[in-house]
Amino acid sequence: MTALVIGGGPAGMMAAEELARAGARVILAEAKPTLARKFLMAGKSGLNLTRDEPLAQFLTAYTPDWIRPHVAGFGPEAVMAFARSLGVDLFTGSTGRVFPVEMKASPMLRLWARRLADLGVETRTRWRWAGFDGDGFAFDTPEGAQVLSPAVTVLALGGASWPRLGSDAAWVPWLMAKGVTLAPFKPANMGLRVAWSPHMAPHLGQPVKGAALLTPDQTSRGEFVLSARGLEGGGIYAIAALVRDGAPLSLDLAPDLSVDDIAHRLGRTPARDSLPNRLRKALRLDPVKLALLQEWGRPLPTDPLALARKLKALPVRHLGPRPLSEAISSAGGICATALTGQLELKALPGVFAAGEMLDWEAPTGGYLLTGCLATGRVAGQAAARLFGAQSTD
Template sequence: MTEALVIGGGPAGLMAAEELARAGAKVVVAEAKPTLARKFLMAGKSGLNLTRAEPLPAFLTHYHPDWIRPIVAEFGPDAVQEFAQGLGQDLFTGSTGRVFPRVMKASPMLRAWGARLADLGVEIRTRWRWTGFEGDALRFETPDGPHLERPRVTVLALGGASWPRLGSDAAWVPWLAAKGVGIAPFKPANMGLLVDWSAHMAPQFGQAIKGAALITETGRSRGEFVISRRGLEGGGIYAIAAELREGSPLSLDLCPDLDLSEVTHRLARQPAKTSLPNRLKRALRLDPAKIALLNEWGRPLPATPEALAAHLKSLPVRHAGPRPLTEAISSAGGIRAEALHDTLELRALPATFACGEMLDWEAPTGGYLLTACFATGRHAGRAAARALSLR
């Protein structure tokens, strides 16, 4: 009998495996893919944003629902940085507080982590795909054919429903639901918006919009985003993605550092014979991308400075909703909080714990996602180790 089985070899699963091994358990990690942590590695291709150097109270406000916050508080941004440094990673903090390995890659950290797990005696079994339950056993498809496991404790770290080609395909949902585990439907999180652009927008594809404010039902935020062929994407959009997904309207303030009266005054001072693009450039220093958005969503453009200024300060964004779940950076939904004990043990399946993006929580990009995966993996692994000692 396997003593402790972790299913899923991403950051949450590896953290759970390490905690179990440090407690003296004999640990097996079953990973469906040929290699570990594919989503972690993919995230690292654009610079591995591990966490965010931010005071813990402010850091925790980015997590919803708030049931997950105490777990993240146990292993917050300072602890994540210490953990990465313990794996030989030299870190730096960017101007926005985002923390990265200086090498800007995930692979060196993953190699060091794998070596440490091997030293702790953790056995990694790749190409072991969990395919559900068979009686009281866990059924796997393996390179050697079907296999059943009856571990003393199990930690599930199978990911959510975004980026299925990297392993997070949510195939586990019906198996756990059939066992009585409550699961909230998955929805896209940290996703872009679909926009059916007019032809005149094509020259702006790939252009970043900086220095604009995004206005939703709950307030204003500042953040950069990009005009892409299929819509809008980037950190500024991702930060408000949950609101937009739930139906909040979105508008843009293209001149957020000027109040309405100042925008009006500057437009009124421009000669009437000056073309509109030149008036916008000279009076407000708008770049071509912002002027293109104004033309896209503001036509017919008002003739008076007062009405044009109002458009510039609150330009409605016409979009066709979120990008699909399979294209989202992360997912909302998953195992409901009420289906879990505080230890992250499943109420319906004693001695089975869950962690990472399987759980029903969400947070914006910027280091928050990885921190919670580390934290929930650690929490579940420690709780599984305690349960093991009692069985």
């Protein structure tokens, strides 16, 4: 009897490990030539595994609520213990983010792939799932068409972002044809499109530091970048879902000062000075912030109190989110109502799902990866229990 895992990212690898530890013969099928390409890409600038923060606080980053119990079962402490079990040394940054000491994803991936091989997991790369063939799973492979009929299956095919790395959502029509309910995909952790005026050209590529992004329900103090296409970076991603769903966005260029503090400082500057010089002297606004004020704040009031209010709530004029194909992750996917509490597809008994295929989202900063690992573990353990029951029949 064979257990099949389709998708060789973190969720699929975790499910394969759980199945193998339970004694199953596991085939891990991956469409790309190598495992976990999105994981590797995400780790190029430093692999943020999770966050070292209290579990109750950590779970508030996840929506909808149904995903939280699954993450709670394999939260930050468990993720850190898992990484250390592979021989990966970790450190925690000043913001609570947890990274491998080597910072890169590739050493951890090599260690993990080696452990899966030692557990007997048979990895088959360039095996692209091509849908169902009766009760079997059809694949396009280097050796031609293949059909597998496993005892249990875990699907971990990713969502719909970064299709060039494998998450192309080609599986959607096959599951819908089987009666699986899916929510439409939407970009998550994405940038915002902005049509910049020509005067912004010298500032594109520059970071915006020491500012706050404001929505009615959330404030983000994270850094972000002005790109030729718009706004990118962690500060934007933290509030991207709210903005995507219609929340207005504004920018506080002096978040550590009150309106009255700003007005007082501006009032003490010489009236003969130009407005940019007054802002530099009074508030130490850098050229990037001054450019944003000119971009989104004109006409600028000369009254100190009115100008202070504009500095504290500068409307961000954007054209909506960047396309789904450019998003770091996606919202939408297999609905909670289509799943049992153990992530088994109600319409396909014996088939489980994990990772970004499921309808949940979380910001970057360790939350996404933890969620994928956690749901892969739940699906893998549930599949292992079913596999064990079938093996003893």
